[in-house]
Amino acid sequence: MIYFDFAATTPLDSDVAEVFVQASTEFYGNSNSLHDIGGQSQDLLENCREELANLLGVNKKGLYFTSGGSEGNFLAIEALLSALKKPGKHIIAGMAEHSSIHGVLSRLEGYTITFLPLNSSGLIDIEELEHSLTPETILVTVQHVNSEIGTIQPVERIARICQENDIHFHSDFVQSFGKIDLKKVAPLVSSFSFSGHKIYGPKGVGGAYIDPAISWRPFFPGGSHERGFRPGTVNVPAIAAMTAAAQKIHTQLFDSKDKFIALRAALMETLEPIKELVHIHQADQSSQLPSIIGLGISGIEGQWMMLECNRYGFAISTGSACQIGMQTPAKVTEALGLSLQVAKEFIRISFGKSTKMEDVVKLGETIVDIVKRFKN
Template sequence: MSSPNRKGNHILIGMAEHSSIQGAIKRLEQAGYRITLVPFQSSGLIDLEKLASSITTETILISIQHVNSEIGTIQPLERIAKICKDNQILLHSDFVQSFGKIDTTKMASLVSSFSFSGHKIYGPKGIGGVYIDPSISWSPFFPGGTHEKGLRPGTLNVPAIAAMTVAAQRIGNQMHEEYRKFLLLRKAFMEAIEPIKESVQIFQADENAQLPQIIGLRFAGIEGQWMMLECNRRGFAISTGSACQVGMQSPAKAMQAMGLGIREAKEFIRISFGRSTTLDDVVRLGQNIVIIVSEFKTTSVI
């Protein structure tokens, strides 16, 4: 894409953007673009002052993930969109974690483009979508393709597109009910781990800026990899970051964005709730974590 009123080669992205965004950005960097990574505040929200001060006359694009995939914080896209509009800068947002979970109608009208994925809304894997403002001119990354107006080459996967559309319709109808359910599950989990509150640090924003079904936390002195294995041994599947980071030893991107040290960052775990998660599942997970931490004789996070 190219900004209609601005020329340059500078791009700003959130430091905790998903690997798919960071991979594309690295390729652009090799092509001569200058990239600036914007950190998070301690709340897990993008540092808006740092974002604004990083803008130069050469800045043409800002890319900020709507909901962070590791800790579930909902970024202030309205304020970011105003910064972009005031400076005639394009704004892309990764909606993968927010699409179908919270109402994105208003946000969709504020960005220049957004992307989403089918498997996050109980549709098929390997299918997704992207919206680009029709007023924006763009050229294909891979020239010569004719499908999807040249956006990408390859024959369209019609069955997957149809299935994703049905999944989007269904989850849209259930979105508000599911949101209330996840708020209750989050509250129940927090109550379950209350006995070890001195040993746990929870990474979250205020309720109105937090997706309830994603919980990012660390236990002082316990590596996330070990906690994940112990929970798995007890029948619970958690992770040490987003699914695309599994098997990698680097700390979660959100931890780095918030300025945590390597040791603290490696203590991070991610818990997420889905459609089939029950109150009993959540309470039992909390109780088992309390047992694991108590047996480990961990230290305080303070």
């Protein structure tokens, strides 16, 4: 089976696995315990916090470790809502946000929420965002990179608008962490989330950043871990492994980008024989993560295409793994304004560090063969 679903999750890097085992066996103490073994675990935890803060260009005092991106999104938004810059009950969110964002917004009572669609390039329309602002707007939440089509949202411009209007800005960095240099954008937002398993780290670990200038209140009362941000014993081995994964992937950022641009171009070229049936949802290269390709093939349901590819030994997807179990089209298709029929045609192909050119060509040729047989 050749894997093309790296946007969903990644295999654990072998060097990172060694770090996890070493931390589990040598730094096993509870980081809150006052004895020396606990102190060693606490020292490792704070070293990881400092290293990740340096990679992200933020103050380590605002960095908190969580069980992953979904929990990070939930707790960050709740933290911002506990410490508003001004009174109000209006929130603006991207229509294509991750299901964890929709989940936290759906449970809020008494708030008005405006969901912004994406334009034909898969981007938030800045003018529409500005027109949606009201004196009551207190929070904007827009993901940095869309997990289903890989478009990179204009976080810098959105952050500037929010700052000018005393509005908190949360951004889901799960798909951009380890794939884009975040040092310029991370300090501009009120909060962001990230995850370990998208960058060849372990599952079940991630984090959230809250601007240290924000005096938030804990969502869970009485928690002593992570300065009250969340309850539960801190998973120091997983945090150490995620930090090692982040360090490793950051050294490969530029080389990886060039590789993924070449792989993307190769897939497009291989799909040329059926190009009149293929629609790729993408932005121009400056606003596009090259490793994620969201597309539809006219007249062929994405789930059927995914199963056919699986039969031929290729693992692709029909969108975010957090949404698939609900048997509904990818959220991005609604945000793009696609009809239900066209939305059902959506598939996602995503590359990773082990993806080979010959495998990409093989996948493209297989898709072409499947389409030709289907159409005959």
